[in-house]
Amino acid sequence: MTQAPADEERPNQPERSPRIGLVSLGCPKALVDSERIVTRLRAEGYELSPSYEGADAVVVNTCGFLNSAKEESLQAIGEALAENGRVIVTGCLGVEADRIRDQYPDVLAITGPQAYDAVVEAVHEAVPRAHDPFMDLVPPQGVRFTPRHYAYLKISEGCNHACSFCIIPHLRGPLKSRPLSDVMREAERLVAAGVQELLVISQDTSAYGLDLGYAPSAWGGRTCETRFTDLAEALGSLGVWVRLHYVYPYPHVDGVLPLMADGRVLPYLDIPFQHASPRVLKAMRRPAHQEKTLQRLADWRASCPELAVRSTFIVGFPGESDEDFEALLEWLSAARLARVGCFKYEDVDGAPANALPDQVPAAVKEERYARLMAHQQAISAEILEGRVGETLEVIVDDVDAEGAIARSHWDAPEIDGNVFIDEAAGLQPGDRVMVTVTDASEYDLWARPVRRPACADESAA
Numbered sequence: 001m002t003q004a005p006a007d008e009e010r011p012n013q014p015e016r017s018p019r020i021g022l023v024s025l026g027c028p029k030a031l032v033d034s035e036r037i038v039t040r041l042r043a044e045g046y047e048l049s050p051s052y053e054g055a056d057a058v059v060v061n062t063c064g065f066l067n068s069a070k071e072e073s074l075q076a077i078g079e080a081l082a083e084n085g086r087v088i089v090t091g092c093l094g095v096e097a098d099r100i101r102d103q104y105p106d107v108l109a110i111t112g113p114q115a116y117d118a119v120v121e122a123v124h125e126a127v128p129r130a131h132d133p134f135m136d137l138v139p140p141q142g143v144r145f146t147p148r149h150y151a152y153l154k155i156s157e158g159c160n161h162a163c164s165f166c167i168i169p170h171l172r173g174p175l176k177s178r179p180l181s182d183v184m185r186e187a188e189r190l191v192a193a194g195v196q197e198l199l200v201i202s203q204d205t206s207a208y209g210l211d212l213g214y215a216p217s218a219w220g221g222r223t224c225e226t227r228f229t230d231l232a233e234a235l236g237s238l239g240v241w242v243r244l245h246y247v248y249p250y251p252h253v254d255g256v257l258p259l260m261a262d263g264r265v266l267p268y269l270d271i272p273f274q275h276a277s278p279r280v281l282k283a284m285r286r287p288a289h290q291e292k293t294l295q296r297l298a299d300w301r302a303s304c305p306e307l308a309v310r311s312t313f314i315v316g317f318p319g320e321s322d323e324d325f326e327a328l329l330e331w332l333s334a335a336r337l338a339r340v341g342c343f344k345y346e347d348v349d350g351a352p353a354n355a356l357p358d359q360v361p362a363a364v365k366e367e368r369y370a371r372l373m374a375h376q377q378a379i380s381a382e383i384l385e386g387r388v389g390e391t392l393e394v395i396v397d398d399v400d401a402e403g404a405i406a407r408s409h410w411d412a413p414e415i416d417g418n419v420f421i422d423e424a425a426g427l428q429p430g431d432r433v434m435v436t437v438t439d440a441s442e443y444d445l446w447a448r449p450v451r452r453p454a455c456a457d458e459s460a461a
C-alpha cells in the first residue's frame with residue numbers, strides 16, 4: 001500500500017485549503033493513475049493529508065487484478081470509512097461497483113480505472129475547492145460559445161467505424177467515451193447555470209460506452225451503466241430538454257423511445273443516414289447499413305408518434321447511379337423525415353472514397369442536390385402544414401422589436417427550422433412557453449402564445 005506523502009509547509013498557501021487523503025494500492029499503472037489524480041488535485045489547490053483524521057475526504061485507488069488484491073482493496077475501503085467516513089473509490093475494483101456498494105453503501109462515489117476526470121469531479125463534489133481569485137475567473141460550467149439557455153454536451157471522442165468518405169477516425173482515433181458520472185456532473189453544472197436544453201453530441205452517440213465495456217458509474221445515489229440508454233434516462237431526469245444527435249439506427253436505440261413517449265427526452269433523433277441505396281451505403285461502408293431502416297422508423301413511430309427524425313444525405317457519391325438516386329428519393333417519400341440536410345460529395349484528403357471509380361460529374365451532383373432538396377421541401381411543407389392549429393411547447397432563442405424567435409421539440413438550433421412568435425411581450429431567451437401554431441412554410445412555423453385566462457391569473461394572485 002502506498003500512502004500519499006504530506007505536503008511540505010508553504011508559507012503563502014491560502015488558509016483552510018481542503019485536504020485529501022489518498023490510499024494507493026496495486027501495480028505501477030495504478031500508482032501512475034494516483035500520481036495523475038494527485039497532480040490534478042494539487043494544481044487545483046487541494047493539499048494532501050498524511051493521515052485519515054487530517055483529511056476532508058479520502059480517495060482509495062484500488063486493485064482488482066487477483067482475488068487477494070480485491071480483498072485487500074475492500075479492506076482498505078473499510079479502513080478508510082472507519083477512520084475518516086468520507087471515501088471515494090477509484091481504480092480497477094471500481095468496475096465492480098455493485099460489489100463495493102453491497103459491502104460499503106456509504107462510499108461517496110465509485111469510478112473505474114483511469115477515470116481521472118470522474119475522480120476529480122467526485123472530489124469536487126465531496127470537498128469543494130477553496131476560493132482562488134485566479135482560478136475562479138472561469139465559471140463552474142466552463143466557458144461556452146452558445147447562448148446561456150442551451151449547451152452542447154460531448155459524451156465521447158473518436159469513432160470505431162471506417163466510412164470511406166471520412167477521416168475522423170484517423171484524426172481522432174477510436175471511440176473514447178466519458179464515464180456516465182462525468183457526463184452527468186457536467187450536465188448538472190450546466191443546468192445549475194441556467195441551461196434549458198442539452199444537445200448530446202459525439203461521432204456515434206448510440207455506441208456510447210462500448211469502449212468502456214458499459215462500465216458501472218455511480219450517479220445520483222445509484223449505479224448506472226455507461227451506455228446510451230442509461231445516459232438518456234439520467235439526462236432525462238434533469239428537467240430540461242435533452243436532444244440526441246448523431247445516433248445510428250441500431251436495435252438498442254429502441255430503448256430511448258419510451259423515454260421520448262414519456263416526455264423525458266425530446267422526441268427527436270438526428271440520424272445521419274447519408275443514403276438509402278444498399279449499394280451506395282456499402283461503398284460508403286456505413287455503420288448499420290444492413291438495418292431495415294423504414295421498418296425501424298415505423299416501429300419507433302408506433303412507440304412515440306411525436307418522433308421527428310432529422311438526417312443528412314450525400315448525393316453524387318462515387319458510383320451513385322440514376323437508379324441509386326431514384327431509390328433515395330423513393331426512400332425519402334416513404335420515410336417522411338421531418339428535417340433533411342444534403343451535401344454534394346467532395347473528396348477529402350486521405351479518405352478511401354477518393355480512389356473509388358465512377359466519380360459523378362459536378363453538373364450531375366448539382367442537379368441531384370436540387371432535386372433532393374425540392375423533393376424533401378414538399379414533404380416538410382406537408383408535415384408542417386399538419387401542425388397548424390396544434391398547441392406546442394417551444395423554447396425562445398431571441399426576442400426583438402418584431403417578436404420572438406423560438407424552436408419546437410423538433411428543431412435543433414442552427415440546423416432546423418424556427419417558430420416565429422409575433423406577440424412576444426414578456427418573453428425572454430430561454431423561456432419555455434406553450435404556443436398555438438397559426439401558419440407554416442416549408443421549414444418554419446408561426447405561432448401565438450397560449451395566454452392563461454385572466455381569472456386564472458387572479459386566482460393565483
Ligand code: SF4
Binds near residue numbers: 159162163166204
Ligand atoms: S462518418 Fe463514419 S467514420 Fe466518420 S465519424 Fe461518422 S460514423 Fe465515424
